Amino acid sequence: MIKIKNVKKSYDLGVSVVNALKGVDLNVERGDFLTIMGASGSGKSTLLHILGLLDLPSEGEYLIDNIPVQNLPDKELARIRNKHFGFIFQSFNLFNELNALENVMMPLIYGKTDKKDRKNIAVDLLKKVGLDHRITHYPNMLSGGEQQRVAIARALANNPDLILADEPTGNLPSEKGAEIMNLLIELNKQGTTIIMVTHDDKLGRCGNKKVVMKDGVMLSHELVENPHIPEPTCC
Amino acid sequence: MLLDLIGISFKRLKNRMVESVVVILSLAFGLAVVSTIISVIFAFGDSLNDVQDNPWRRVINVYPAEFEGADYGETIKKIGNKNLIEGVEFSLEDIERVKESCPSIDYAYIEDWMSLYDQEVEDENENWWETSPAAFGVNNDWFLFNKKELEGGTFFSTEDYINGNNVVVLGNNIKNLLFAQENPIGKDILFGDKSFKVIGYLKADYGDSKESDIEERKANKWDDNNYVILPYSYKTMKDGTTKISYFSLGIDDYNNLEKAVEEVKYYLNSEFPGNGLMIKSSLDWNDDFDNTSKIILRIVGFIAATALLIATLTNLNLMLARVTREKKGFGISQALGASKAIVFINTLLDSVVVGFVGAFLGLLLMVLFTIGADVILGSAGSVVSATLSVKTFVINIILSIFITSLFSFFPALKATQVAPSQVLRED
Ligand SMILES: Nc1ncnc2c1ncn2[C@@H]1O[C@H](COP(=O)(O)OP(=O)(O)OP(=O)(O)O)[C@@H](O)[C@H]1O
Numbered sequence: 001m002i003k004i005k006n007v008k009k010s011y012d013l014g015v016s017v018v019n020a021l022k023g024v025d026l027n028v029e030r031g032d033f034l035t036i037m038g039a040s041g042s043g044k045s046t047l048l049h050i051l052g053l054l055d056l057p058s059e060g061e062y063l064i065d066n067i068p069v070q071n072l073p074d075k076e077l078a079r080i081r082n083k084h085f086g087f088i089f090q091s092f093n094l095f096n097e098l099n100a101l102e103n104v105m106m107p108l109i110y111g112k113t114d115k116k117d118r119k120n121i122a123v124d125l126l127k128k129v130g131l132d133h134r135i136t137h138y139p140n141m142l143s144g145g146e147q148q149r150v151a152i153a154r155a156l157a158n159n160p161d162l163i164l165a166d167e168p169t170g171n172l173p174s175e176k177g178a179e180i181m182n183l184l185i186e187l188n189k190q191g192t193t194i195i196m197v198t199h200d201d202k203l204g205r206c207g208n209k210k211v212v213m214k215d216g217v218m219l220s221h222e223l224v225e226n227p228h229i230p231e232p233t234c235c
Numbered sequence: 236m237l238l239d240l241i242g243i244s245f246k247r248l249k250n251r252m253v254e255s256v257v258v259i260l261s262l263a264f265g266l267a268v269v270s271t272i273i274s275v276i277f278a279f280g281d282s283l284n285d286v287q288d289n290p291w292r293r294v295i296n297v298y299p300a301e302f303e304g305a306d307y308g309e310t311i312k313k314i315g316n317k318n319l320i321e322g323v324e325f326s327l328e329d330i331e332r333v334k335e336s337c338p339s340i341d342y343a344y345i346e347d348w349m350s351l352y353d354q355e356v357e358d359e360n361e362n363w364w365e366t367s368p369a370a371f372g373v374n375n376d377w378f379l380f381n382k383k384e385l386e387g388g389t390f391f392s393t394e395d396y397i398n399g400n401n402v403v404v405l406g407n408n409i410k411n412l413l414f415a416q417e418n419p420i421g422k423d424i425l426f427g428d429k430s431f432k433v434i435g436y437l438k439a440d441y442g443d444s445k446e447s448d449i450e451e452r453k454a455n456k457w458d459d460n461n462y463v464i465l466p467y468s469y470k471t472m473k474d475g476t477t478k479i480s481y482f483s484l485g486i487d488d489y490n491n492l493e494k495a496v497e498e499v500k501y502y503l504n505s506e507f508p509g510n511g512l513m514i515k516s517s518l519d520w521n522d523d524f525d526n527t528s529k530i531i532l533r534i535v536g537f538i539a540a541t542a543l544l545i546a547t548l549t550n551l552n553l554m555l556a557r558v559t560r561e562k563k564g565f566g567i568s569q570a571l572g573a574s575k576a577i578v579f580i581n582t583l584l585d586s587v588v589v590g591f592v593g594a595f596l597g598l599l600l601m602v603l604f605t606i607g608a609d610v611i612l613g614s615a616g617s618v619v620s621a622t623l624s625v626k627t628f629v630i631n632i633i634l635s636i637f638i639t640s641l642f643s644f645f646p647a648l649k650a651t652q653v654a655p656s657q658v659l660r661e662d
Pocket residue numbers: 011013018019020038039040041042043044045046047657660
């Protein structure tokens with residue numbers, strides 16, 4: 001599904017050049033649950049953003065279904081992000097001035113979904129993440145776990161092929177984090193491909209593939225034998 | 236999608252109440268002040284134009300230096316007696332040539348008071364000119380320059396001018412006084428023992444005088460509407476020729492006055508050297524008025540420009556600060572599938588919505604301010620008033636669009652330059 005070859009990313013700071021990625025190869029197949037681990041500053045987010053077309057590599061190749069994408073115009077990249085990708089962030093990143101329903105509807109607005117369908121889709125998704133009673137709540141009225149569930153609903157709005165999550169449980173107490181993880185595992189079971197950045201060793205073994213980054217290079221790339229399923233009640 | 240984005244912009248506006256209110260008020264206030272000032276400037280310009288449009292502002296009078304300082308009665312007496320007129324006297328051809336030689340001059344006309352009394356009556360009676368009717372000898376350009384129109388009959392014919400026929404065109408009021416509802420055309424009127432045939436009468440002409448002023452003007456012998464108008468050639472010299480010692484040159488456009496005066500001076504001095512003629516126009520006494528008005532307009536314009544600049548900069552500043560503060564939102568939008576173009580439009584709309592509300596409020600404030608300014612100007616006894624007009628509304632709207640574009644465009648541009656990966660990494 002997704003293939004990157006020798007991807008490099010450097011930031012020119014004038015006085016010095018930061019090489020955030022120093023040649024990374026990666027293959028993600030449809031249905032994969034890939035976790036990216038590594039120390040702080042090792043280039044995890046940089047890699048995730050390049051995979052999510054939020055940033056372009058300085059060098060190297062990026063293929064989606066064997067089609068190179070790095071030279072596509074911004075409008076086309078935006079369309080791919082909108083229709084095929086869903087993003088989940090550590091700090092939820094909801095629009096504070098919009099309520100839960102409106103937040104979930106935003107990708108549908110950008111994707112030009114029919115107005116009459118938008119609300120139904122958004123309500124269904126909020127139901128799916130267990131928030132049908134919080135539809136008109138604004139982010140500041142929601143707990144962290146609830147906000148992240150709104151964010152997941154929003155990421156799912158256009159029924160994406162791939163979900164990119166950057167430490168989705170990083171800001172949550174472990175119990176709530178486990179709930180979110182189970183949601184992602186469930187989505188993956190239903191066929192959604194997931195790429196997730198995490199610091200947590202246990203969560204790093206939730207997927208079927210795991211890569212470890214260090215200083216902009218990929219240290220290891222392994223298949224996970226018995227994927228771990230976090231227990232919501234355990235901790 | 237645009238409608239949805241506008242809706243969201245309104246939501247954002249509500250959400251950033253304090254800041255939005257500051258922007259809206261500064262915009263509304265700036266716009267209102269500016270458009271009020273502009274409406275005053277317009278009113279000022281209008282009253283200036285009114286003045287400039289007055290015939291007396293568009294006339295160059297040419298007369299012998301001896302007339303200078305004489306009051307009206309005396310002047311007339313001197314012309315009547317011909318005792319003080321020396322130097323140049325003009326024929327009609329001379330006057331026509333002045334008009335032809337000076338390209339800025341549109342009219343050359345004569346408006347010469349004519350005593351209808353005989354010389355003996357004048358000699359016996361000190362105040363003869365007070366009791367004589369206001370009879371004026373004119374040529375065709377006089378009618379044209381003064382925009383006199385006939386209500387009935389005709390103007391003078393070439394023959395009337397050549398022969399100095401005893402024919403008259405009457406001002407509207409004197410015609411009414413003499414003939415009431417009767418048709419005066421072809422009737423004779425008598426001054427002393429002289430008989431004149433009425434060949435035409437003019438439409439009433441009171442400009443935009445007030446009702447009470449019109450009554451006053453009707454009672455005034457020297458008002459245009461009481462003129463008895465004769466061919467200028469009625470007054471002939473003893474040698475049988477018609478000599479003109481006093482004539483006027485008229486122009487249509489006040490702005491040409493300065494140039495016209497130059498031309499006339501140059502022409503008369505080269506054609507009639509040492510003529511001792513006075514060449515006078517409104518330029519000689521309206522400089523003060525012009526200069527003060529120019530200064531006032533400049534000050535007022537400066538205030539307006541400053542108010543506008545402050546409003547624009549305040550808003551630009553606030554909007555730029557907002558973009559910096561909320562840059563993460565642009566990253567999120569792009570992660571959700573917004574292109575840079577959408578981010579641009581989105582941010583633009585945020586400011587445009589604020590600009591729209593501000594402009595609307597600005598229009599309301601402008602109405603209040605203008606009424607207030609009018610009251611203040613009125614109580615200060617100014618001839619200038621501030622009046623609401625379609626023009627000021629249009630200007631207000633154009634200005635708000637202009638300012639709003641200014642403080643919308645740059646922040647929107649800045650928003651598109653936010654790199655999503657950069658802002659989203661900062662967790
Ligand atoms: N815009 C940028 N300018 C300069 N350096 C950058 C920029 N973006 C990232 N970097 C650098 O690239 C390296 C990788 O950053 P990245 O955010 O990918 O790390 P990370 O693995 O996600 O770390 P963390 O676990 O703390 O989120 C870091 O050294 C970071 O300072």
